[in-house]
Amino acid sequence: MELVGSTLTATFAHPRPTPSNFLPAISTMASSYKNRFPHYALTHSLSLPWRPSTYYKVAAITPTLAPFSKSSQGLTPSHALPFVSNRTALFTRYTPDDWYRATLTNYKESEASRHNAERLRVDTSRLIQEKDQQIRKTQNESTKNLGERVNDIVFWKSEINHEIDGMIGETNALTDMKKRVERALVETEGQLQVAQECLLHREKRMGIDLVHDDVEKQLMTEVDVIHSCQERMRRHLDKAIAQLASNRAAQHELEKDLSDKQTAHRIDDKCHHLRNTSDGIGYYRGVERVDATISVPDSWAKFTDDNILRSQSERAASAKLRDDIETMLVVTANEMWNQFNKANVAFTNRISETADAKNKIQTYLAKPLQEFLETEMSIEAFRKAVRSKSSPLKVAQTRLDERTRSPNIDLCRGLSPVRLGLVNEVYEIDDTIQGLQQRLREAEDTLQALVHTKANLEHDLAIKANSLFIDQEKCMGMRKTFPNTLRLVGYT
Known part of the structure; x- marks a missing residue:
């Protein structure tokens, strides 16, 4: 209950x-x-x-x-x-x-x-x-x-930094090599101008000395060699400029990647040190559903590795180009220097030939001068002899003329010894005068030939002197300023 x-x-x-x-x-x-x-x-x-x-x-x-x-x-x-x-x-x-x-x-x-x-x-x-x-x-x-x-x-940052340092060093080295090519190219302009001026000066030779001799051949070959060397220098200079652009592009990609890596490192390092008690943490609703990634670990590593490989490839190409440029500068300098020496040897030989010919002309010119004086003396002697024969001729002819006035029977003709003697005397004297005048004309012709020869020798001597002055003074004087081998390879 x-x-x-x-x-x-x-x-x-x-x-x-x-x-x-x-x-x-x-x-x-x-x-x-x-x-x-x-x-x-x-x-x-x-x-x-x-x-x-x-x-x-x-x-x-x-x-x-x-x-x-x-x-x-x-x-x-x-x-x-x-x-x-x-x-x-x-x-x-x-x-x-x-x-x-x-x-x-x-x-x-x-x-x-x-x-x-x-x-x-x-x-x-x-x-x-x-x-x-x-x-x-x-x-x-x-x-x-x-x-x-x-x-x-x-x-990857360390790898990129190492590669950037290598690329910067290689770019600087290639830049220096490019400057060397530019300086060498400028130096060849001076040599080319000297060779061309030598050709122009040699065009001022006169007469028979204006020949296409070995010196002119060597100078023309030197001009062609310089043009060929300049063309090779310009080609390598264009390659250096293009390679520098490629180096800078690869370096830019590395620097951009490095900048991204630095930003990512700062972010990930901050995330790595975040703790439950850290400041600045908070709720970001739905962030786990947002996928803003554009790469995976493999593609992320491959991207940087590809940039480094590209930079290494460009560095290798740049180093090879520098070696090629160094070899080209040495080869072109040797070619220009050898051709310069060949032209100088040709100049020396030609100057020696011209000087020898000038000396021989001077020697031959002395002989006609002496003969010219003797010929003039002979001509004067012939003239004096001709003048000396005029009086006897006058006497003989006067005698004959006076005897023509004999009267009547006294005008004896025929084989009179007197008349025959006078006639023979006149003919003899006249033949003598004619012979002397013929020899006088021959002597005068000889004198004219000597004068012509003297003029030719003097003209040839002037030609040789002019050629010698052009080759020895003007051309060789300029060629003494030819740059040395160090300047031809781009060193200051």
Whole structure:
């Protein structure tokens, strides 16, 4: 039996349904189990911001199945039947066994709820610890990956820096070589001008000396050699300019990649040193769904490796070009120098020939001069002799003329010894004068020939002197200023 008004009648009258898997909050039972399981102390607060209303609603159900309850009879409190105090008017609702079983059921349900709550608390604690360990492991793995990424970036940065230093050195060396080619090209202009001026000066030779001799051939060959060397220098200079552009392009790619690596290193290093207690951390909702990457580790490493390989290839090509330019400068300098020496040898031989011819002309000129004087003396002697024969001729002719005036018989003709003697004398004197005049004319012709020869020798001597002056003074005077081998290969 129970006291009237007890709420347990409703519980006995309506047994509780099978407990659901939904359990009340642990915080609501914390005071009941405080310090009972100290070895399962939670590391974090398990207080929840909600309270299961189902449990409390079930526990607070008002009994409605009692036979004489007002609510079971459909009566409101204001229309409830009056309470009958006579116990005999009431009938027995439950037996004591029902009461004990209901109590035992409540005990079992309470114990089951307590066990479920304890199991949930233990599972929750274990789950929290496992998740904490898993998160720490994942975070450590991410930190390790970030550290490896930072090391990879540092490695590639060092490789890029090393390659940039090599490329800068190679570019500077190629720039110096380019300047050497430019200086050598300028030096060849002076040599070319000297050779061309020598050709122009030799065009001022006169007469028979204006010949296409070995000197002119060597000078023309020297001009051709200089033009050929200049053409090779210009080709290598164009190659050097193009190679410098390629070197700078490769260096620009490396510097751009290095700048990206430095930025990535700063970002990844910052991420690597971030901790749960670091400042500046916050929520970025949906960031895990954003994939802004444009490469994978393989393509990332290959990109830098390709840049380095390209730079190394350009450096190798630049080094080979420098060797080619060095060889070209040496070869062209030797070619120009050898041809310069050949032209000088030709000049020396020609000057020697011209000087020898000039000396011979001077020697031959001295002989006609002496003969010219003697011939003039002979001509004067012939003239004097002719003049000396005029008086005897006059005497003989006067005698003959006077005897023609003899009178009558005294004009004796025939073989008179006197007349024959006079006639013979006249003919003899006249033949003598004619012979002397013939020899005089011959002497005068000889004198004219000597004069002509003297003029020719003097003219030839002037030609030789002019040629000697051009070759020895003008041409060889200029060729003494020819640059040395060091300047031909581009050194100052």
